[in-house]
Amino acid sequence: MSESNEAGPSLPGPPLPGPDTALFLDMDGTLLDIAARPDAVVVPEELPGLLMRLQEALGGAVAVVTGRGLSVARGYAGVPDLPIGAEHGAVLDPALPGAPPLPVPPSEWRRAADEWAAARPGTLAEHKTHGLVLHFRQRPEAEPEALALLRELLAGGDGSFRILPAHAAAELRPVGADKGGAVHRLMAVPPFTGRRPIFIGDDVTDEDGMAACAQYGGYGLRVPDDFAGRPALVRSWLARVANAVSGGEPG
Known part of the structure; x- marks a missing residue:
């Protein structure tokens, strides 16, 4: 075309x-x-x-x-x-x-994201240098669980990350x-x-x-x-x- x-x-x-x-x-x-x-x-x-x-x-x-x-x-x-x-x-x-120098997600956060996705077919954990993403386009009912996991991870952190909603995904990204x-x-x-x-x-x-x-x-x-x-x-x-x-x- x-x-x-x-x-x-x-x-x-x-x-x-x-x-x-x-x-x-x-x-x-x-x-x-x-x-x-x-x-x-x-x-x-x-x-x-x-x-x-x-x-x-x-x-x-x-x-x-x-x-x-x-x-x-x-x-x-x-x-x-x-x-x-x-x-x-x-x-x-x-x-x-x-x-500015930016933080990277702790290894235990990455492991928790992988385990979350492995337990939910149709979801995906994507790892970036300075963040991670939980994708649930093929399983939209998993959105509350994805957000709950990210909030749980942030609760144990130092405030250097925040949750960013996106298209059928939720992401942890460095503040700033x-x-x-x-x-x-x-x-x-x-x-x-x-x-x-x-x-x-x-x-x-x-x-x-x-x-x-x-x-x-x-x-x-x-x-x-x-x-x-x-x-x-x-x-x-x-x-x-x-x-x-x-x-x-x-x-």
């Missing part, structure tokens, strides 16, 4: 931004369709080329900011030099100076690590500095990034509201942005 057919004349998407834009893009539910399991997503074959076209059009001011771990996010994006804020901004690559922090750190360095940032996301975890963009005169676009909940329309719109900024389509 072509990009123009994906978007359709009745869903043109938001107005196209200008060449002074910086783009911050969530991954799951934004660039990629949500899958039943986080390891079952399908990466469109055109995604790396699209991201590279955006980089070229915007002078490199494009970043992926995702809850995914760094190696997974970089593999999905498929662009070696693309800035990535992984684990909700807890990990930034290429690394920038001044990043959020997508807004990734936006602020990248906006302080070229090629992002001085540009008008736009954050595109689909979940509550993206709101911090959108709020950060607003502080630089930018804004957020929400996939459910601005793209009918369809990552294909996000990708189609991004292709139009690349064309417009490169001189191929009026904004």
Whole structure:
């Protein structure tokens, strides 16, 4: 299916931004369709080329900011030099100076998460460098038990983690690590500095990034509201942005 057919004349998407834009893009539910399991997503074959076209059009001011771990996010994006804020901004690559040290979950927390998932078919414990996630998309009735386990773990901690609800999942994340922090750190360095940032996301975890963009005169676009909940329309719109900024389509 072509990009123009994906978007359709009745869903043109938001107005196209200008060449002074910086783009911050969530991954799951934004660039990629949500899958039943986080390891079952399908990466469109055109995604790396699209991201590279955006980089070229915007002078490199494009970043992926995702809850995914760094190696997974970089593999999905498929662009070696693309800035990535992984684990909700807890990990930034290429690394920038001044990043605060962040805690890692104790081994007993990871073990408890694995045991919880093993006892509940259809759930999954995902481990990140600075956090962990309990997924229950295939078993939604397990949500109260997932939250109860995370609260129990936090009760025995030192206050350095918090619970973050997400799409059919619950996550433990370090306090102070959020997508807004990734936006602020990248906006302080070229090629992002001085540009008008736009954050595109689909979940509550993206709101911090959108709020950060607003502080630089930018804004957020929400996939459910601005793209009918369809990552294909996000990708189609991004292709139009690349064309417009490169001189191929009026904004």
